[in-house]
Amino acid sequence: MTPRLQDVAVGTELPARTITVDRQVLIDYAAASGDANPIHQDEEFARSVGLPDVIAHGMWTMGVAIEVVTDWAGDPGRVVSCSTRFTNPVVVPAGGAEIEVAGSVKSLDRESSRVAVELTVTSGGAKVLGRATAVVDLG
Amino acid sequence: MVVNTGFVGRTYPPTQPHAVQREHIAGFARAVGAASPVHHDVRAARKAGYRDVVAPPTYAVVVAQRCDAQLVLDPEAGIDFSRVVHGQQGFEHHRPIVAGDQVVGVLHVDAVREAGGHAMVTTRSELSTVTGDRLCTATSTIVVRGERG
Numbered sequence: 673m674t675p676r677l678q679d680v681a682v683g684t685e686l687p688a689r690t691i692t693v694d695r696q697v698l699i700d701y702a703a704a705s706g707d708a709n710p711i712h713q714d715e716e717f718a719r720s721v722g723l724p725d726v727i728a729h730g731m732w733t734m735g736v737a738i739e740v741v742t743d744w745a746g747d748p749g750r751v752v753s754c755s756t757r758f759t760n761p762v763v764v765p766a767g768g769a770e771i772e773v774a775g776s777v778k779s780l781d782r783e784s785s786r787v788a789v790e791l792t793v794t795s796g797g798a799k800v801l802g803r804a805t806a807v808v809d810l811g
Numbered sequence: 812m813v814v815n816t817g818f819v820g821r822t823y824p825p826t827q828p829h830a831v832q833r834e835h836i837a838g839f840a841r842a843v844g845a846a847s848p849v850h851h852d853v854r855a856a857r858k859a860g861y862r863d864v865v866a867p868p869t870y871a872v873v874v875a876q877r878c879d880a881q882l883v884l885d886p887e888a889g890i891d892f893s894r895v896v897h898g899q900q901g902f903e904h905h906r907p908i909v910a911g912d913q914v915v916g917v918l919h920v921d922a923v924r925e926a927g928g929h930a931m932v933t934t935r936s937e938l939s940t941v942t943g944d945r946l947c948t949a950t951s952t953i954v955v956r957g958e959r960g
Contacts, residue, residue, distance in 0.1 A: 697842065700838070700841065701842040701843070703838070704835070704838040704839040704841075704842040705839065705842070705873055706873055706876065706877075721893065730897045730900070731872050731876075731900065732843060735839075735842070735843030735867060735869040736843050736844050738868050739844050739845050742845065742867065742868065743847070747847075747849065747859060748847060748849065748850070748865050748866075748867055748868055748907065749849075749859075749861070751868040751904070752903070753901070753902060753903040754901065754902055755899070755900065755901030755902070756899070756900060756901075757898060758896075758897050758898060758899070758900075
């Protein structure tokens with residue numbers, strides 16, 4: 673259910689979550705997105721270009737992180753914009769990895785009913801997304 | 812410079828139409844853990860006021876990356892794809908993408924700048940339906956690592 677604007681304030685926290693990622697998830701995302709870059713699937717190839725191991729698609733990370741906002745908003749159509757920087761890769765060893773996503777309201781405009789959310793996204797202690805924000809229309 | 816700076820301001824022709832299918836939206840949604848029934852169930856989507864199942868907010872990248880590929884694979888741009896890293900991505904939605912949309916994207920090269928031996932290329936892909944409904948403005952910055960980077 674969509675939160676009511678009057679129940680939201682700067683600092684309101686969105687329900688945080690931990691997401692598990694393994695190589696199969698990356699294969700599924702590659703198939704769905706059309707991004708078949710082997711650095712997301714092939715350990716040997718990833719190492720040959722100087723990466724520690726297979727890494728997740730930055731866009732996969734952005735996609736799962738934004739779900740924290742979509743679920744809070746109650747409707748994906750209310751997410752009117754989102755953006756992020758890719759600051760560190762999510763390294764996905766054969767045994768998988770976890771990413772933690774937390775979010776809170778940074779600002780809101782009662783006239784337009786638009787709320788800006790900032791996300792904190794980490795994996796293995798490293799910040800993987802930077803300036804990750806989304807604007808939600810609660811009107 | 813690892814990128815041709817003369818490309819700033821360049822616009823590419825529209826991409827081939829991408830027909831948004833229900834199964835594709837559902838597959839993309841599953842891959843990013845988007846469980847809302849409006850991605851998966853046309854009745855739930857219609858009940859929520861949509862014409863058909865709705866794409867997750869980052870689905871627009873499917874077309875936006877085809878736009879970016881025009882530049883990255885353009886031999887005149889001089890970009891070595893193996894040195895490309897995704898630096899930034901943004902989406903501004905004008906209306907949600909739904910199954911049945913035929914989506915085209917027009918790529919604009921907005922900026923090319925150099926920092927620390929790397930080149931940063933900022934592009935903007937304007938996504939619309941073939942009939943001219945504006946869907947999404949997708950911005951992307953790719954970093955082309957310098958020879959020693």
